[in-house]
Amino acid sequence: MDKTDHLNKDIGHIAKKFAMLHHLWVISSLFPIKNNPDVDLWSASRWESPAAKHDAILTELFMATPESLHQEMAKYKSFSSVFTSTLNQEQSNMLRAIKEASALIFAPLKVPDATIFALPARKRTMRR
Numbered sequence: 001m002d003k004t005d006h007l008n009k010d011i012g013h014i015a016k017k018f019a020m021l022h023h024l025w026v027i028s029s030l031f032p033i034k035n036n037p038d039v040d041l042w043s044a045s046r047w048e049s050p051a052a053k054h055d056a057i058l059t060e061l062f063m064a065t066p067e068s069l070h071q072e073m074a075k076y077k078s079f080s081s082v083f084t085s086t087l088n089q090e091q092s093n094m095l096r097a098i099k100e101a102s103a104l105i106f107a108p109l110k111v112p113d114a115t116i117f118a119l120p121a122r123k124r125t126m127r128r
Contacts, residue, residue, distance in 0.1 A: 008082050010069060015086035018064045023057060024091055030054065031080035033073045036062040 018026075037055035039046055046056035065073060073079055098105075 007072060007076060011079060011082040012086040014065050015083045016090050018061060019087050019090040019094070022060045022064060024094065026057065026087060027054065030057060033058065033079070035074065036070070
C-alpha cells in the first residue's frame with residue numbers, strides 16, 4: 001500500500017468518526033481547509049453567525065483528526081473529495097439502519113401499519 005492509499009484510508013476513518021460523533025452532514029464550504037480556527041466549542045458565540053458555525057465545525061474536524069494528519073488536511077488536494085465521499089457513504093449506511101429499525105421505533109406509538117416506514121418509497125406511494 002503506497003502513501004496515498006494509506007492517507008485515503010486514514011481520511012476515511014476520520015470521516016466515519018466525524019459522521020458518528022460530530023456531524024452527519026457537513027457544509028460544502030468547509031473545504032478547502034486552510035488552518036484550525038481553534039474556536040471555543042463551549043462558547044455560545046459559536047452559533048452567532050454562519051462564519052462562526054463554519055469555524056466551529058472546522059475546529060471539531062481538527063479535534064477528530066490525529067495531529068499527525070493536520071498538515072495533510074490543508075495540503076493534500078484530495079482530502080475534501082475522499083472525506084466527502086466517505087461521509088456520504090456513512091450517511092447512507094446510517095439512514096438505511098434507521099429505516100430498517102423504523103418499525104421498532106414507531107411500535108410504541110401503535111401506528112396501525114408500522115411496516116409502511118420500512119417500505120421503499122415507490123411501494124409506499126402505490127399503497128394509497
